[in-house]
Amino acid sequence: METIQAIYDFLQTRTWLQVNDPEEQIVFLAAGEYNENYLITVEEIYGTARHVFRINHGSQLGLANQIEYEFAVLRALARSGVTPRPYYCEPDPGFDELGNGVLLMEYLPGRPLDYAKDWREAASIFAAVHAQPVDDRLIPQPDPVRDIARECEGLIGRYPDHPMTEARDRLLRYRERVLETADEFQTLTADDKPVMANTEVNSHNFLIDDETGRGWLVDWEKCVVTSRFQDLGHFLVPTTTLWKTDFEFGREGRRDFVAAYLELCRAKAGSGMDLETALRCTEIMERTILLRAISWCYMAHYEYTQDGRALRNEDTFARIEQYLDRMAWFFESKT
Incomplete structure (x- = not known):
């Protein structure tokens, strides 16, 4: 009150x-x-x-x-x-x-996105957002694999007295594996223009209005100017889909989503990247976003177990603990 x-x-x-x-x-x-x-x-x-x-x-x-x-x-x-x-x-x-x-x-009306039936609408939303002229005042992230790996190093090392040392060591090892793909990603996306990417595209950041069939993407606090594949990878990676639901994309589901997105982009801007290259770029970003998600959980676990946090969501803390417990499974799923 x-x-x-x-x-x-x-x-x-x-x-x-x-x-x-x-x-x-x-x-x-x-x-x-x-x-x-x-x-x-x-x-x-x-x-x-x-x-x-x-x-x-x-x-x-x-x-x-x-x-x-x-x-x-x-x-x-x-x-x-x-x-x-x-x-x-x-x-x-x-x-x-x-x-x-x-x-x-x-205020926009609607329900959270249902991955199984709304993924085409999500692809359409991404295509519309990524077609917008870039605002040069926004934070650039021209080398997303290295940039995110650097961010994760900061998250992992933010609290030197963090008691979960085994989790820290596992995160640092996975980070090195992610960094091995940085040069490949930069080569594959060399001719791809940067876009304004949301970078936090979980199901509850989408709103779907069943009456009109329209969809929106809300919550833009972490937008950066970077590769469009950061949004696609974030949308598909299991740490995103499992955050609020029990859904996971299979191999064919990933392929169908990226193909639909590319088709919508071509309709707006003409020719573009081929599907196999786009799938590889998305795969690299999935692995990178996975690193970021688990690194954030590691950092946030420490903050949640200290006094004085301004906002505390018990459902979020439960998911943080679950993700840290399943860290090995997540990393193996993206090997």
Whole structure:
């Protein structure tokens, strides 16, 4: 209730929205590791309108201006038609409950993505996003295999007193194997233009509206300018699909998804990469994203077992523990 009151008090100082009854018009929507979302319903001249009020509490990218960065990403993607439209941003809202900044954006209806029946819509969303002109103000990641491996080294070594030393050693060995594919990936993608990639494409970051058949990709806090295969690899890797569901892509499912994506890209931009090359690029990125996922779990396990974490999700902690327990299986699945 304190946060809802803070949102209401903040909006009284702005002209963003007219809220008269915070208990009725402002409700909690969802929270992740670094952000909280609230649904605000207001009456406007054309009828009832719904908006998302997003509160930032930290940055996976290590940015001091995280909420402004995400706002810039959403503005850059506004013409894609598959992302929420941003309205306002305030990096210094002046209320402790409003964290490190807030933004107001479009509310989009829908349910989480069902991998078995919605994978074609996901391919269409990726094709639309990746066709957008790149905003040069966004963080570049031109060498994603090495860049992610470097990020993982930081995650693994962030807490020197981490007690899970065996897990650390296994992660470092797998990291060396991933780095062996970096030159091959750079050669295969040398003529492929960089895109704005979400890099966190789990099923709950998609919204599918069954009434209209439309789909959207939300939660753009970790967008970078990089290879499009980072999104494809992240979408297909089992650490993503198993995070919220019990689904795994088989060999033919992977092939069908990448083929559908390439076909949609060709329809938008003409000729492109052949399927076998695209599959190899996706495979390399799957292995790399797997390293990042387990490295983050290793780091987050330490944070979750310490006092003072601002946001704590017990379902997330349970999944972190499960992934660390199954580390060997994950690595063997991508050998």
